[in-house]
Amino acid sequence: MNEQEGKTTMIIATHRLSRRSVLAAGAAGAALLAAPAVVRAQAQPIRLGSLTPLTGAGGAYGPRMRDAIAAVVNEVNAAGGVRGRPLQLVTEDDQTSPEAAVRAARKLIDVDRVAAVMGTWASSVTTAVAPLCWENRVSLFTVSGADSITLLPHQGYIFRTQPNSRLQMRTVAKFAVDEGAQRIAWMGPQTPFAQSSIEEFQQVAQAANRPFTSLIYEADKATYRSEVDQILRARPDFIMFGGYTPDSIVLARDLFRAGYQGKVMAPAYAISARMLEALPHEVTQGAMVYEPWPEVASTAYSRLQRLLGSGVEVDPYTAQTYDHANLAVMALAIGGDGNGLAIKDNVRRISQGGGQSVDNAVDGLKAIVAGQKVDYTGASGPCDFTAEGDITGTKFRYQRVDKGAFQVMKIA
Amino acid sequence: MENYLVAIVTFAGIYALLAMGLNVSWGMTGLVNLGMAGFFALGAYASAILTVRTGAWIPLGFGLAAIVAALAGAALMGITRKLRGDYLAIITLGFSEFVRLVAANEIWLTRGSDGISGIPGPWRGELSPAQFNVLFCVIVLVLVAVAYVVCERLRDSPYGRVLRAVREDDTVAAVAGKAVDRYKLQAFAIGAGIMGVAGAAYGHYTSYIAPDIFRPLITIYIFLALTAGGVGNNRGAVVGAFLVMAILEGTRFLWDVVPGLAAVQKAALREIVIGVLLIVVMRLRPEGLLPEPVPKVLDKETTR
Numbered sequence: 001m002n003e004q005e006g007k008t009t010m011i012i013a014t015h016r017l018s019r020r021s022v023l024a025a026g027a028a029g030a031a032l033l034a035a036p037a038v039v040r041a042q043a044q045p046i047r048l049g050s051l052t053p054l055t056g057a058g059g060a061y062g063p064r065m066r067d068a069i070a071a072v073v074n075e076v077n078a079a080g081g082v083r084g085r086p087l088q089l090v091t092e093d094d095q096t097s098p099e100a101a102v103r104a105a106r107k108l109i110d111v112d113r114v115a116a117v118m119g120t121w122a123s124s125v126t127t128a129v130a131p132l133c134w135e136n137r138v139s140l141f142t143v144s145g146a147d148s149i150t151l152l153p154h155q156g157y158i159f160r161t162q163p164n165s166r167l168q169m170r171t172v173a174k175f176a177v178d179e180g181a182q183r184i185a186w187m188g189p190q191t192p193f194a195q196s197s198i199e200e201f202q203q204v205a206q207a208a209n210r211p212f213t214s215l216i217y218e219a220d221k222a223t224y225r226s227e228v229d230q231i232l233r234a235r236p237d238f239i240m241f242g243g244y245t246p247d248s249i250v251l252a253r254d255l256f257r258a259g260y261q262g263k264v265m266a267p268a269y270a271i272s273a274r275m276l277e278a279l280p281h282e283v284t285q286g287a288m289v290y291e292p293w294p295e296v297a298s299t300a301y302s303r304l305q306r307l308l309g310s311g312v313e314v315d316p317y318t319a320q321t322y323d324h325a326n327l328a329v330m331a332l333a334i335g336g337d338g339n340g341l342a343i344k345d346n347v348r349r350i351s352q353g354g355g356q357s358v359d360n361a362v363d364g365l366k367a368i369v370a371g372q373k374v375d376y377t378g379a380s381g382p383c384d385f386t387a388e389g390d391i392t393g394t395k396f397r398y399q400r401v402d403k404g405a406f407q408v409m410k411i412a
Numbered sequence: 413m414e415n416y417l418v419a420i421v422t423f424a425g426i427y428a429l430l431a432m433g434l435n436v437s438w439g440m441t442g443l444v445n446l447g448m449a450g451f452f453a454l455g456a457y458a459s460a461i462l463t464v465r466t467g468a469w470i471p472l473g474f475g476l477a478a479i480v481a482a483l484a485g486a487a488l489m490g491i492t493r494k495l496r497g498d499y500l501a502i503i504t505l506g507f508s509e510f511v512r513l514v515a516a517n518e519i520w521l522t523r524g525s526d527g528i529s530g531i532p533g534p535w536r537g538e539l540s541p542a543q544f545n546v547l548f549c550v551i552v553l554v555l556v557a558v559a560y561v562v563c564e565r566l567r568d569s570p571y572g573r574v575l576r577a578v579r580e581d582d583t584v585a586a587v588a589g590k591a592v593d594r595y596k597l598q599a600f601a602i603g604a605g606i607m608g609v610a611g612a613a614y615g616h617y618t619s620y621i622a623p624d625i626f627r628p629l630i631t632i633y634i635f636l637a638l639t640a641g642g643v644g645n646n647r648g649a650v651v652g653a654f655l656v657m658a659i660l661e662g663t664r665f666l667w668d669v670v671p672g673l674a675a676v677q678k679a680a681l682r683e684i685v686i687g688v689l690l691i692v693v694m695r696l697r698p699e700g701l702l703p704e705p706v707p708k709v710l711d712k713e714t715t716r
Contacts, residue, residue, distance in 0.1 A: 054679035063676035070675075092664070093679035098527075099625045100660075102618055103423060107664055110416035124624040127529055131619045135541040148526045190516045192525045218513065 056096025188242020442579030450508030455608025481608025527622025642700025
């Protein structure tokens with residue numbers, strides 16, 4: 001994008017998407033430059049990048065996340081594109097590795113010249129590719145939870161549809177107190193959200209006058225006997241897990257062996273269906289899980305379910321990337337040059353602030369072309385953003401394990 | 413496209429530095445160093461912490477990175493000098509995990525698994541991203557050139573001959589009156605220092621480092637680079653690094669020519685292709701693309 005900056009500002013002002021067209025414009029001279037940019041822009045596709053984890057630790061989610069984005073792109077193209085310009089989806093694999101993701105993002109930004117990068121999952125991946133995005137004026141849509149991400153100097157280019165970890169933890173800690181927890185403990189490996197989780201739990205526990213203790217362990221151990229002994233010295237009756245499935249399996253087993261009788265709670269990605277299969281029912285009995293929950297009742301969610309097929313489980317991350325694509329597409333339709341700057345400037349105009357409520361980009365594009373103000377309500381929630389790019393207002397679903405199966409407790 | 417190619421050359425240059433560092437300890441001296449990611453991380457963190465915390469001049473960060481990594485290498489070699497082969501490999505692998513865990517848990521120093529963002533790059537604010545990209549590519553290539561010259565001098569010198577003697581049979585070297593432990597320690601430290609410089613370059617280029625970047629996978633890539641290029645040959649280390657990067661990145665563009673596969677299948681296929689290509693290189697050229705040159709002195713003696 002930037003070798004263009006050496007040329008006249010006229011070129012930049014009229015068109016900055018494709019190097020080839022810039023060269024063509026330069027060759028044709030001033031006469032062509034005088035022509036309206038729209039004329040030349042008509043056939044140019046707008047490229048969008050998917051950077052989900054197709055392999056590595058996030059490989060269980062990435063493929064569906066990418067399919068959700070592709071579904072939106074196909075729908076919009078079938079309906080005639082964004083103001084006459086077709087969309088083109090470019091898929092790269094972030095390999096759940098910040099090192100590999102930086103190279104993949106460079107390819108998306110420098111070779112494909114995408115307007116937006118969507119679907120980064122691991123917090124370290126998002127933080128690694130974020131500077132590339134804002135420096136090259138590409139919008140970044142992410143599902144990562146680490147608080148530090150929206151605190152980066154991103155100039156408005158980051159949009160996060162995942163509630164940040166403090167908001168999640170505060171909600172869950174209050175749930176724990178409501179469930180009658182008397183002595184609360186938190187155990188988990190070192191992650192970008194471990195420290196903030198502990199702080200939020202501590203605050204809620206203190207406010208409710210409950211003793212609180214926490215322990216950070218090493219993630220890939222075969223046994224947590226000594227850690228369990230240490231935490232049980234505080235005699236907790238409610239233990240919150242902060243890790244992932246492999247360590248949570250070991251931890252739950254060792255807690256059971258140590259005779260722990262109290263309650264256990266974990267994020268749904270930790271106590272997962274895989275964990276229920278791996279452990280006997282008596283070990284997992286009564287364990288509770290929570291997750292930010294898509295607006296299942298919403299029309300956007302059912303539309304996404306229909307697009308992906310009824311056999312596909314629409315998890316929160318998939319719902320969020322579906323929203324990423326819808327938001328980006330509608331923001332592009334509002335105005336600007338079909339680039340990341342246009343998305344950055346316009347997302348809040350279509351995501352919040354009242355107007356005609358829409359649940360998909362195709363309807364949204366029609367309304368926008370007709371000059372109406374739209375307010376998108378997505379599959380993951382209302383999709384309203386703060387100035388920092390954080391989401392406001394998300395629901396959580398709580399489930400309890402009974403005889404090796406999840407039973408929904410409540411959605412709130 | 414140009415920006416992307418420049419960026420890939422930059423990353424390949426960083427890989428080349430790592431491969432040359434590995435070549436000094438493993439290729440020349442025979443000391444298996446699976447702790448490469450650890451020295452890479454030490455360099456990256458040393459320079460990032462210095463420049464972010466104190467606003468120090470960036471070249472000072474590079475210098476500190478080299479010193480910290482070299483000292484750590486010397487210390488590690490000092491306590492493991494009686495170990496060889498597999499045992500040394502295990503200890504060094506443990507060392508790199510140890511560095512990563514310290515980086516993840518000592519939040520006061522390293523900001524934990526959040527990582528350190530906003531690491532300054534030379535003239536990053538004043539230059540456009542494309543100009544910065546080119547500038548840093550030049551810096552990395554200069555570093556590669558300097559490291560290459562230093563490593564070649566090392567290899568050609570009497571000192572390099574002693575290292576090779578230690579590699580082939582350290583008892584013979586000891587009998588010949590060489591202080592084997594001291595040579596091992598120095599070679600390991602020099603290699604680690606070069607890896608530390610690579611770490612500093614990575615941090616200042618991408619502006620972000622986190623413990624996740626320094627997982628053992630990168631060590632494997634560099635081992636492959638050096639083996640494919642030619643163990644013991646500095647030119648081979650550089651060529652191998654560029655080859656591995658070309659394979660890693662080139663497979664991205666396979667997507668366009670393979671029809672009828674889902675995105676996730678293409679991603680998996682890409683990893684398979686990377687593996688197969690490396691196996692093919694190993695199978696066809698087990699001594700590497702550029703085998704270690706036979707020293708001239710030996711030539712004369714054998715032909716006489």
